[in-house]
Amino acid sequence: MDAAQAHARMLEALDGLAHVLDPLAERFAARGYELALVGGSVRDALLGRDMPDLDFTTDARPDDILAVIKGWADAHWDIGKRFGTIGLRKGDRLIEITTYRAEQYDADSRKPVVAFGDTLDDDLVRRDFTIGSMAVRLPGRVFVDPHGGLTDLAAGVIRTPGTPEDSFSDDPLRMMRGARFSSQLDFAVAPEVREAMTRMSERIDIISAERVRDELTKLMTGLRPRAGIELLVDTGIGDHVLPEFAALRDQQDEHNRHKDVYEHSLTVLDQTVGLESAYAVDDPDDQDDPSAFTSPDFIVRFAALMHDVGKPRTRRFDEDGGVTFHHHDIVGAKLTSKRMKALTFDKDTTKKVAKLVELHLRFYGYGDAGWSDSAVRRYVTDAGDQLRRLHILTRSDVTTRNRRKAQRLARNYDDLERRIAALAEKEKLDSIRPELDGKQIMEILGIPPSPLVGAAYRHMLEIRMEDGIVGPDEAERRLREWFAEQG
Incomplete structure (x- = not known):
């Protein structure tokens, strides 16, 4: 990415937001306060991305912010007031305005201790990464980049404005956020950041499960989730956040086709991301299909990631020295449910992911033995509202290097989908009921x-x-x- 072109894109984006930026900045300036567009909003503007939400920072305290926006905002809320944040809506824009601040964690506390600051530079140095430590002072639209964020953005590098140790000590969740940005932006993590994440990986344990869950969800629905997951595992953070998946590194698959089950699972995740758009819909509310979903989809991606986590528990060696993992689908579904419960995922999402893990082997044997119409009906009925996602997961689980075998499995699944469609048209398979109630x-x-x-x-x-x-x-x-x- 060219830095000059990115800067020009940002100025163009700011011009398009003048109807919001200028009046708000003038209200703050009239009362003697500073105001700057900051963080993700500036980064998105430089990248040419949509900016539905806008983040600002100011030297005004929360009560002063409320006084400034009174009569201008269409609605406001102060749920984050004790952390220095006031939220508001202006037209179709959601806006957050935060007092210059620093967040720090006590050694054994999950809750941040908030201290308000007085200068923009002090605020920026305490932010997570340089690509989020840029600002635009308003109303003059002066670009502020004291830590080389634009250079790192152009180079595709994730780096901290201060030392990574200080940044991750202030908020250990930033380590997961680095993995999330690696996924969302497909950026590389600077060596010193990776080293600090490795040394401080245990610090993630003081972060609440809810915050970890939110970052993991964003990571999984990013541009390249594999990159983020690999970073978590390589640095040891995965041992704390997703220990069942991290344990796959040492498991050999039964066909000896891959370095280990870990690599196979990452390949399945990659292939799932690639297939997702072929089965997704634009708006599932407009569809009759109960299995419809939109892309990117956390459920099918996380199921792809976790589909083989039952293998370490079910690993057995046969008399010929081969390795088997019988019933790893059932065991894996239980382990996945347990992990998602620990991460405080909602019951519905957990149930759907676990069902996909449990069903991911159901197709195998279709082409060899042949399925009756009854078997096809059972496949559809068991999948229920996860049928589209099961199509993706089953197809993605084929990672063999044997081209003829891969083509045969693909043809067999093509045939199964055709039979499902034919029976569905004839019998309404998505709601099978007895003929007599x-x-x-x-x-x-x-x-x-x-x-x-x-x-x-x-x-x-x-x-x-x-x-x-x-x-x-x-x-x-x-x-x-x-x-x-x-x-």
């Missing part, structure tokens, strides 16, 4: 609500799965036949 079962058999009704319902569902739609008369005949067998 509970009320009809009770009427036909003349029985009241009871466990027997549930047993009859399950029997009719089995018929639906095995034989498809048999028609109302045949369904009733089979129900009566089953009932007679119950005595």
Whole structure:
């Protein structure tokens, strides 16, 4: 990236925001306060990215900020007031204005101790990385870059404005943020930053699970999540944040095709990112498909990352010296659920990721043994609202170097998807139900609500799965036949 071109892009972006920047800056200046656009907003402007949210910093204290924006902001909130941050909305723009500050952590505390500062330079040196330590003073639009952020942005390097040790001591979460930027921007981490992350990796333990979760989510949905994950594992942070995945480094896969299961999993993640857009939709709310999702998608990416974490627990050697990992899909699903619970992910997201991990082997054997329509129905029914994601994960899990084998597996899955589509058009597979519901079962058999009704319902569902739609008369005949067998 050319620095001069980036600077020109930034000025153009600022011109487009003049209707927000100029009035706000004038209100602060009229009361004798400084104001600067800062951090990610400046970085995004230099990169030519959209800027839906704007971040400002000022020497005004929180109560003074509230007084300045009164009558100008369309709405405001002060939930972050004790940390020096006031949020507001102006038109369609979300804005945060923060008093110059420094955040530091006590050795054993998860909560930051906030001290307000008095100068922009002091504020910038305390920020996480040089690419976020740039500012634009307003209203004059003076670019401020005391730590070479633009140079690092042009070079694609993640570096701290002060020493990395001081930066990570102030807030250890910055180590994860460095991995996140590596993923989002596909930037390299400076050697001294990597070394400090390695030496201080244990410091991540004092950060709350919620903050770690948020950074991990952003990392996984970045441009190149593999880069961020590799950085976490290489520096030892992964041993604290994702220990089940980090443990894969020493596991050989059963086909001896890869250096280890760790490398295989990263390849699956790469391939998942590549396939994601082919199955994603622009707006799932407008789709009839319950498995629709938009890109980038955390669920399928995290499932790809974690799909083999059950292998260390299930590793066995056979008589011929080969390695097996029987039932690693089931074990892996449980380990994934446990890790996501520890990271405070919501139940729905956790359930979906774990289901994909559990089902990621279900397809294998399709082309060899051949599947009946019943088996296809079960595949779709078991996948439920994760069918599209399961398509991605299953295809991405093929990392063999044997070209003929890879092509055969791809053809087999193409055939399975065609059969799913054909059956879905005929039978509405996404909502398979017995042809007779509970009320009809009770009427036909003349029985009241009871466990027997549930047993009859399950029997009719089995018929639906095995034989498809048999028609109302045949369904009733089979129900009566089953009932007679119950005595």
